[in-house]
Amino acid sequence: MDVEILPLLSFVLITSFTPGPNNMSSASMGVNHGYRRTLLFLPGIASGFVLVMLICAYLAGTLLAVMPRAQRYLRWAGAAYILWLAIRILWANWSGPRSEAPALSFAGGFFLQLVNPKVAVYGLTLYSTFLAPISSRLGLLALSAFVFAAAAFAATSTWALFGAAIRNGLRREPVRKAVNICLCLLLVYAAIDLSGIPALIGAG
DSSP states (O other): OOOOHHHHHHHHHHHHHSSSHHHHHHHHHHHHHOSGGGTTHHHHHHHHHHHHHHHHHHHHHHHHHHOTTHHHHHHHHHHHHHHHHHHHHHTOOOOOOSSOOOOSSHHHHHHHHHTOHHHHHHHHHIIIIITGGGTTOHHHHHHHHHHHHHHHHHHHHHHHHHHHHHHHHHTSHHHHHHHHHHHHHHHHHHHHHHHTHHHHHHHO
């Protein structure tokens, strides 16, 4: 089975750029301290992200090697998680604290990943479902970890640079609703495709 690129990209981009501990802490820092003072923190996030992704790739690959039939159930669990995420995004208000910011350091960004449950669930979902077809290809798994970390760095940089403007704009109710609905529908699409329902319908 080939990697499903379009649902994978939808999931990665939306999950990377929507609110979470990384993006909201980066936005808070951008608002309170400016982008230049976050330049140690953001690479720390990316480095910790790579480590967590590699761990998730190993855990998912080990599980799939021991229990190949588990992939079907993991895909359903992943689809359920993405639907849950879609519902949360539908009601997201895109606001974040202005004063509660972690330490402006590389270590602060790195260790934030080790205690960030969103990153762990994100990684396990990616490697046990979307990237299950390459679970035995170590080079591609390692490369994917760096690609996902690059996406995370782009997202945190965006929130740090434009945090105040983004949050102020999305406080307008019509804009917030339109953005949330679009993102929710994209995630629902990714969940349906990941679940395998379209393939079952086609086979029928």
